[in-house]
Amino acid sequence: MNIQQRLQALRALMHERQIAAVIIPGTDPHASEYSPEHWKEREWISGFNGSAGTVVVTTDDAGLWTDSRYFLQAEEQLSGSGIRLFKDGLIETPSIATFLSESLQLGDVVSVNPEMFSIVAVEDLKNQLQQKGIKLNTDYDLIGEIWTENRPPLPLEPIFCLPEKFSGESAKSKIENIRETLKNNGCNAALYSGLDEVAWLFNIRGNDVSFNPVAIAYAFVDEKQAYLFTPQQKITQEVALQLSEDGIVVYDYSKIGDFLANLPKEIILALDFNRINFALYTKASCQKKQLSSAVIDAKSIKNETELQGIRSAMVRDGVAMVKFLKWLEESIAKEHLTELSVAEKLKDLRSEQALFAGESFNTIAGYAAHGAIVHYAATAESNATLAPENFLLLDSGGQYFDGTTDITRTIALGALSDQQKTDFTLVLKGHIALAQAVFPYGTCGVQLDILARQFLWQNALNYGHGTGHGVGHFLCVHEGPQNIRTNLNPTILKTGMVISNEPGLYRTNQYGIRTENLVAVVEHESNEFGRFFAFETLTLCPIDKNAINETLLSDNEKAWLNAYHRTVFERIAPHLSDEEKAWLKEKTSELK
Secondary structure (H helix, E strand, O other): OOHHHHHHHHHHHHHHHOOOEEEEEOOOOOOOOOOOHHHOHHHHHHOOOOOOOEEEEEOOOEEEEEOHHHHHHHHHHHOOOOOEEEEOOOOOOOOHHHHHHHHOOOOOEEEEOHHHOEHHHHHHHHHHHHOOOOEEEOOOOHHHHHOOOOOOOOOOOOOEEOOHHHHOOOHHHHHHHHHHHHHHOOOOEEEEOOHHHHHHHHOEEOOOEOOEOOOOOEEEEEOOOEEEEOOHHHOOHHHHHHHHHOOEEEEOHHHHHHHHHOOOOOOEEEEOOOOOEHHHHHHOOOEEEEOOOHHHHHHHOOOHHHHHHHHHHHHHHHHHHHHHHHHHHHHOOOOOOEHHHHHHHHHHHHHOOOOEEEEOOOOEEEEHHHHHOOOOOOOOOOOOEOOOOOEEEEEEOEEEOOEEOOEEEEEEOOOOOHHHHHHHHHHHHHHHHHHOOEEEOOOEHHHHHHHHHHHHHHOOOOOOOOOEEEOOOOOOOOEEEEEEOOOOOOOEOOOOOEEEEOOEEEEOOOEEEEOEEEEEEEEEEEEOOEEEEEEEEOOOOOOOHHHOOHHHOOHHHHHHHHHHHHHHHHHHHHHOOHHHHHHHHHHOOOOO
16 A cells, blocks of 8 residues: 555544544654664654654544654655645644644544553643543554554564673662662552663663664563563573573563553552553553653663773774775765765774674765755665765764764865855854863753854854754663753753764755764862763764864864864774874864
8 A cells, every 4th residue: 555545544444433533653662762663653654754753644634743853854755645744843833732623623532552652642632632622542553453464573583681791780780779769769660661771771682673772672670570571582592591690580572461450459660651651551450650760860871881881882983984084085086976875885884893783873974955854864766976065964873782872974075165164163163162061960951052052043043953862872872861952851961971962054955064972971070169060072083174164263162173183093093004094193183
């Protein structure tokens, strides 16, 4: 079936069940940003494959809500589908609840798959719709009923254990710490559904999701026992032995509902209402208490082993990047290069590095106008040929057993206009300002975001995405709870958190610019005024000096860039050939 035929089949089922509208999010029962193919219901019904977006289908209309990162991509992918684009975040764009309230009649029913919505999301939506006399139904997976042909099965790739030499702490120790946290919060058990939560807590990894080394699973911890719910076929004898040593019992993935339904009444179950899906919530027969995930908080603060691993991974990743940049510079005028071919070349160079386990996300190689599409993904149809002019925006990363990397460099492929150099430099100034931040204990990311945007704002410029996201340790390249963005997030930045620093600027149909390094929150100074923190820049790769308008940089900014480039050379050069070393020496030479 094509998209229009799928919509037609869905509407036929809606008519049969007396459903006026269906909401289809781009997630899965584990609240994943990137899902296994089996659960990509929103992509199947709409054709839109961005990481964020929700489709609403009524009997005579359909829309996709997504944010500014995906406006251009969504317009292309929705073309001819009969699904309209609603640009989320714009003042004139109605919320999904408002759209439904205006489109439906009193007494109409809206359907959602309870496995795909958190407890909070269901309750919020129910309350908003009730105000308009509209009912919410959580009984059906309507997409599942019509997506019966060629639906990918649940992945059954084997799970593997992450050794303590990489994790820095045993699963047994992590479980005991979680138990202590639960006890201090009046609970004696907890359920964790995030695939990265389960992976971190039990020191397991998998290959069930593209780019994220996680496995399909749930975790349950009580006062005496820990349980892993995952397809039995995924557990090798070696993994079973390690889990047993850590006090973890394995149940089949399909048994989670029955397990929750038969919990003793004396269990006080901690559930993160923002993460646990509504279907699991309704099945749990015991006392339930809202508690933010203790695993998410603990996972966000990297221990010293993890930090050292990330630093080591950054050296190897930097070597691959330097080799790539040198190759690109020498090849741009001689060879036929495309967005896909350069992305493949970079992947090949990363794969030569020790402990490499794959890419951390689909490389964004956006040449010229494609660079203005924030989360652009080149396809065979869109694959642009590079020329020795304009910018190449290259956002990429690697998964290594000792760390996860994420780096963006905007590369001048030839001579640039004054405007291009000015834009690049304004973005760089914001990057440097954030990298140099010193802040007191209690500071949240929203309080620092202006540092990265100030020079753009002064010139009536801006970017629509966040400035920084948390990054996992050989886990998801996007993780919380910390971030740096204009949206209010009360999470305090703490020592050991790893976060991106990535301001940008995008001129539609011209080019895009983004400069991204990963940073770690570190202790700076303690005095009579309190504890102060700063950022340690972790990423090691030169920033393109050919794109800089040096007259716009202050002496302080030049000093930061010179110091950063010295560090890049000192850490990367020992791993290069003499020719590569000479190339890097020139690329990291000082600005005067």
